[in-house]
Amino acid sequence: MSILFKNVNLTESYGYVGTVNVLVEDKKITYIGKEMPEFTADKVVEGNGNLLLPAFYNAHCHSAMTLFRGFGDDLPLQRWLNEKVFPAEERLNDERVELGTRLAIAEMIRNGVVSFSDMYFFLNASAKAVLESGMKANLSRSIVSFDKGADFTKDSRVREAMDNFKTWHGAGDGRIKIDMSIHAEYTNVEGCCRYLGQLARECGVGMQIHLSETLSEHEECIARYGKTPTRFFLDAGVLDVPTTAAHCVYVDDDDIAIMAEKGVTAAHNPVSNLKLGSGVMKYKKMKEAGVNIALGTDGVASNNRLSVLRELQYAALIHKGVNCDAAATCAADMIRAATRNGAISQGRFDSGEIAVGMRADLILLDMGSINNIPSYNFESTVAYSASESDVLMTLCDGRILYENGTYTSLDEELLRHDAKRVISHYFD
Amino acid sequence: MSILFKNVNLTESYGYVGTVNVLVEDKKITYIGKEMPEFTADKVVEGNGNLLLPAFYNAHCHSAMTLFRGFGDDLPLQRWLNEKVFPAEERLNDERVELGTRLAIAEMIRNGVVSFSDMYFFLNASAKAVLESGMKANLSRSIVSFDKGADFTKDSRVREAMDNFKTWHGAGDGRIKIDMSIHAEYTNVEGCCRYLGQLARECGVGMQIHLSETLSEHEECIARYGKTPTRFFLDAGVLDVPTTAAHCVYVDDDDIAIMAEKGVTAAHNPVSNLKLGSGVMKYKKMKEAGVNIALGTDGVASNNRLSVLRELQYAALIHKGVNCDAAATCAADMIRAATRNGAISQGRFDSGEIAVGMRADLILLDMGSINNIPSYNFESTVAYSASESDVLMTLCDGRILYENGTYTSLDEELLRHDAKRVISHYFD
Structure with a gap:
């Protein structure tokens, strides 16, 4: 399949003045230029000066939690977890996780997201949903461990993670990757973390963790081990594998230096951190230190x-406000965090940019919608005025997954029907 | 004209379980209930369980600045003003202000806003745009004064404000109100503030001001007068008229007590305050003190x-994050700030709530959009998951201004055409 995008704009970073034509063949971008390529494409999209942007990468998610949208808002973290989330998660099963993941995928595709990193359980169900959707995902079975003396090689959760790796890693022509995952320092013993790091190294996969999300989590680790969670993971050998660390709200200067040196991605989740009252990540410091900062949504429940x-828009705004510095963030950096940096965090190095040879993960954004008039600068338009409803088209690996309100890989009516049935009887 | 909304949900605050029917006759709501009213309405809207919400009130705006959307982002406040905004404002005229206001109105109606408070100049042009649009607005001619010895009764700007009052106050069957406006303490001398307060009292209108938006503005006032801007306005008699004070980021405890006692509305502009690096308003303190907190967008340029x-969504989230307290805000309070509190700030006391006898300022929100599934609580859905594109219908004073993508009072194509023409030659 080949698609020619005629007369599209690219963001200022790409250096073109005026519209260009972009050709996609099979999974990749094969031409960008002012001239029309000498090639008869299967499909021609008239761009009308709309913006062709790299599609978004979601660097941290618990996708099946979409089932729990709005389930216990405005509550402190511990009450939210104990009274709402944990009892609801007790009732999860394969069918429900698959449905939750499908709901998540439908929302993400509609919002221009083509790939997500996921920490959860019932991974077979999630993987099935990803496979059928045409999206990409780095899925991981999130591990908790509380017994120091246990034989981790025999732990049922660790075995499940290894089974997941064997079954799904590379499926869908590489769309699905399996990462290892340590839920967090405070929910694991050191030996298990060390063992999971070793497994990730042996399998050649990445690692997904939660890191210093709340102040109490950060301080309790220091009280327990005399070191921060970042140093705890460093000392356990975890950070020797490509790691995506979610939240990082309370990392200190030393932690930031470690993250930069080890190439740890900070999956910044500004909305979740605000909503749960966790705080605001030190974006400016981390950016200056050279940490790869990607953006994540976290689960829908938070x-x-x-x-x-x-x-992207919250991050662009909140760090200006909290630092009292309008120059604390810039639109181009935030777009990069939402696209290229996320692709890097997933080990998808041929994705996240519009360039010949790169994967065609693309969205077409409506520059004619009333909230985007006038637009003096496309990067500014993305960061400060665009809306999810401006996403006209979402392409993943050169395949159109969404176009003008219609999904190509999802049966929206069936999904709504299934959602209604499962959700209305969730606690029966 | 009468409209019957069948099978709509109301937010939890209204106390209904399940859908209701709502009847609008002429400008007002005349029936709410489980039973079908014995009345043949001119138009029947099948609600399908979607959410009927009071329409939004925008408590602070500079609507014509929509012309400057994205014009100089990521710059510190003073550079943004001096290099970008002031040179652009130099080139404003009636035609351009009318166009900018029409663009603003189109965006607001589409986003469910039915009324806005505006501080700007070329007020005749703005009023014309409001009148033809069917929206409501409290328009004000923003005054600056630098000469202590001047005779303010003869000041051309003050005379313009009085002319505006005489020409427009009450126009469109009360849709347009004219307020007085003092730009800010730092851009005015005390005598002019006192005189404008007196004029507002005599005319029986409200007052719109900027208050303690930035730390430097707040501290420079203390250095100049030995008192805060709030106390400066109190002592000048300004706060004896119904006042809407925009921003209020740096008001202190004493200021907050004055605002509560005098019934001053704080027009909270969370996004603008973040974007310009101004800071974060002390929402929790002000709320606890009983200040009427409404929500504003400020001008598009910021x-x-x-x-x-x-x-509403930024406010609901940011105060949780900055206070590290997930219970610092609640969805119902924020919805009230965005609706009823804004109507109160405009002196429109029969608006902003869904109740028999109240003005029919209403929006219908799509609860079936993928970002709103599931919804366990309508208030949570509004505050944390709804999108502007979920606005299916906007009614102002019982008149439909927008329905399923179409404006009833605006020629969208003409507006786009005019915008293109004016904006492309703005600096010629």
């Missing part, structure tokens, strides 16, 4: 949306 | 949107 565009 | 729904 957001309550799955829009990387929204995270 | 936002870059005109969505009160977006402000």
Whole structure:
């Protein structure tokens, strides 16, 4: 399949003045230029000067939690977890996780997201939903461990993670990757973390963790081990594998230096951190230190949306306000965090940019919608005025997954029907 | 004209379980109930369980600045003003202000806003745009004064404000109100503030001011007068008229007590305050003190949107994050700030709530959009997951201004055409 985008704009970073034509062949971008390529494409999209942007990468999610949207808002973290989330998660099963993941995927595709990193359980169900959707995902079975003396090689959760790896890693022509995952320092013993790091190294996969999300989590680790969670993971050998660390709200200067040196991605989840009252990540410091900062939505239960565009806009704004510095962030950096940096965090190095040879993960954004008139600068338009409803088209690996209100890989009516049935009887 | 809304949900605050029917006759709501009213309405809207919400009130705006959307982002306040905004404002005229206001109105109606408070100049042009649009607005001619010895009764700007009052106050069957406006303490001398307060009292209108938006503005006032801007305005008699004070980021405990006692509305502009690096208003303190907190977008140049729904969502989230307290805000309070509190700030006391006898300022929100599934609580859905594109219908004073993508009072194509013409030659 080949698609020619005629007369589209690219953001200022790409250096073109005026519209260009972009050709996609199979999974990749094969031409960008002012001239029309000498090639008869299967499909021609008239761009009308709309913006062709790299599609969004969601660097941190618990996709099946979409079932719990708005389930216990405005509550402190511990009450939210104990009274709302944990009892609801007790009732999860394969069918429900698959449905929750499908709901998440529908929302993400509609919002221009083509790939997400996921920490959860019932991974087979999630993987099935990803496979059929045409999206990409780095899925991981999130591990908790509380017994120091246990034989981790025999732990049922660790075995499940290894089974997941064997079954799904590379499926869908590489769309699905399996990462290892340590839920967090405070929910694991050191030996298990070390063992999971070793497994990730042996399998050649990445690692997904929660890191210093709340002040109490950060301080309790220091009280327990005399070191921060970042140093705890460093000392356990975890950070020797490509790691995506979610939240990082309370990392200190030393932690930031470690993250930069080890190439740890900070999956910044601004909305979730605000909503749960966790705090605001030290974006400026981390950016200056050279940390790869990507953007994540976290699960819907603490957001309550799955829009990387929204995270991009919150991040662009909140760090200016909290630092009292309008120059603390810039639109181009935030777009990069939402696209290229997320692709890097997933080990998808041929994705996240519009360039010949790169994967065709693309969205077409409506520059004619009333909230985008006038537009003096496309990067500014994305960061400060665009809306999810401006996403006209979403392409993943060169395949159109969404176009003008219609999904190509999802049966929306069936999904709504299934959602109604499962959700209305969730606690029966 | 009468409209019957069948099978709509109301937010939890209204106390209904399940859907109701709502009848609008002429400008007002005349029936709410489980039974079908014995009345043949001119138009029947099948609600399908969607949410009928009071429409949004925008408590602070400079609507014509929509022309400057994205014009100089990511710059510190003073550079933004001096290099970008002031040179652009030099080139304003009636035609351009009318166009900018029409663009603003189109965006607001589409986002469910039915009324806005505006501080700007070329007020005749703005009023014309409001009148033809069917929206409501409290328009004000923003005054600056630098000469202590001047005879303010003869000041051309003050005379213009009085002319505006005589020409427009009450126009469109009360849709347009004219307020007095003092730009800010730092741009005015005390005598002029006192005189404008007196004029507002004599005319029986409200007052719109900027108050303690930035730390430097707040501290420079203390250095100049030995008192805060709030006390400065109190002592000048300004706060004896119904006042809407925009921003209030740096008001202190004493200021907050004055605002509560004098019934001053704080027009909270969370996005603008973040974007310009001004800071974060002390929402929790002000709320606890009983200040009427409404929500404003500010002008597009510092936002870059005109969505009160977006402000509501930012406000609901940011105060949780900055206070590290997930219970610092609640969805119902924020919805009230975006609706009823804004109507109160405009002296429109029969608006902003769904109740028999109240004005029919209403929006219908799509609960079936993928970002709103599931919804366990309508208030949570509004505050944390709804999108502007979920606005299916906007009614102002019982008149439909927008329905399923179409404006009833605006020629969208003409507006786009005019915008293109004016904006492309703005600096010629």
